[in-house]
Amino acid sequence: MKITRFIPQVVFGENSFNDLNSFIDQAFPNKNQYTVYVIDSIHQETGLRKRLAPGSRDMVIEFNASDHEPKTADVDKVRDDILAEKAGELPRVIVGIGGGATIDVAKAVSVMLTNPGSSVDYQGWDLPKHPSVPKIGVPTLAGTGAEATRTAVLSGPVRKLGINSDYSICNGALLDPTLLRTVPADQEFYTGMDNFIHCVEASSGSAMNDMGRPFAIQAKESTENFFLKEKNYGEFMVGSFLGGCSIANSSVGICHALSYGIAFIRGYRHGIANSIVFNHLEEFYGKDVMTFRKMMEKHHIELPQGVTRGLSPEQLNKMVELAYMLEKDLISALGPDFKKILTPDKILSIYEKM
Template sequence: MVSNVVFGRGSFNQLEEILLLKRLNVNAPFIFLVDDVFQGNEKITSRIPLSYEDEIIFISAEEEPKTSQVDALVEHIILKFKDRPSGIIGIGGGTLLDLAKAVAIMITNEGETSDYQGWDLVKNPAIFHVGIPTISGTGSEVSRTTVLTGPEKKLGINSDYTPFDQVVLDPELIADVPKQQWFYTGMDCYIHCIESLTGTYLNAFSQSYGEKALELCKEIFLGNDLSPVESQDKLMMASWHGGMSIAYSQVGIAHAMSYGLSYLLGTKHGIGNCIVFDQLEEFYPEGVKLFKEMKLKHDIQLPTGICKDLSDADFNTMIDVALGLVPLWENALGSNWQKTITRAKLRSMYEQM
């Protein structure tokens, strides 16, 4: 679990105090990985507490994070600074938070990032790392995985060394998220809840977090009484609780299939989950019904026909990626999931998207 959490409007201003106690020496910088949407935005950049050799690296979140991207960042840091960094701070949405977690791990572990895609493959503890979400829904700020697209698969680095050492939850930072992005990322949280609460891995711990996150999602996306401030606060906590729920259970079919879309087509995680989940009435009837109500209420039109021109090889690539995520299928359908999910079944499902 995340060791330290600060929550509250304006809590981003506590970052300097937090980092002051963690600096190893004047030659050991803090590296800030920041979504490049904030480049030139004084509301954010002027509040980042830079000292000594500290560096801000602006990174585009237009594409899903890649193992090669992590390798390049680690190489840059190792070659530029003579001392190991004091810490890595990720500021942004799920892409930046996943990159920050992965870089912190790879500073202390040899080889390529793709070597660690899987469960409990990391041998050495990561360096100190901090997550500051500026979009809420992915749960990356609390999860024990960092989802990355590698040369052969899209799969997380799942380990006890992945979670952040410190998280700063400042709802003010998510106030300016565009509506479409707000919806897609929020639905990632909602889908976490549905997949966790209906899964075979469910236990009392994950259920308690999942039920609270689902309750908050209903308030945010179907209610009419929340002010913008209340909505921001609640969405940040829904993301946290949804992430905690899947940390102690697992996600399911929507995530497994969206990984295939992302690997082949580069479809962003949130919208990919929505495209898939919209077609899953067979498996999550009540959850999909509620999702369609949310989509209608907020006038969201999902892309259609994204798989219509794919070749047989393309479909096989997506199917291979999806089928490789065995724990997700086991959570959704149990140990005999392969009796239900065949390659032909998956292809027919992808063809509907």
């Protein structure tokens, strides 16, 4: 039996960020406890940091998502800092304000406040044993709805793998489309494309079911509308949320499998790595790759060139190996004989084009 989790309470609307504290008070009324805000440090620059109104006992923790994707060490440190400052007392709620990286830090910390050891121990599926502290996701990027997924993606000493647990899903989300207006154009494009590509892969995979499909269809349409028709930030933000909602009932596909290699070797972020790969997958996702290129063209996006130039055979083999690690997703995309279609040579020939 599989239980699909949805976010039970969502505040949506222009300038709803002003209601954040009322939302917290209504959803988690115990005002004797403190609140932790984890906010992307970019919001020192955007001005959002100043709009936070923490109470005297609340903690505000900045996470520098521009510098690096969340690491298990980051999560452990935030957890330790909170418990040290509050002598072990737990917060009533953790609020993650930022892109998927920052929201994932909030989600992971909420789990680690009540589960012993290091977050490294919980990279995987359903490993935390104890219910977590509640959390609210406040996205300031439109990607693939971290505020709506079970996963808190973390890079550990051994591997990049999420904490996937019923305890790592948000208890609430606040979606204020005006927060998207400070995002740089390139980043807006690549995070939007992550959602688009997720939906393309999900919709064409055999793992998709009737529960996930409508969410992916609408999420995909929201990105196409945004980048090809009209920049409606409300629709775009809800589209990100819906993309997140679809993930539990679908898989990713060939693009994600190949993107991990170039992210690993070249250090590209998730959205841009996916875009670099997707641009060369017309053989698998023909019509959608055409749409993707139309969106790129309209927004004058220039993908990095020569991405795989000068890589050693060892590095390339490592990248093939990383791609094959997404076995379930490749089965969903290509069937159980996926290695006969997506042979190592085939993968290398795609990488060569980048």
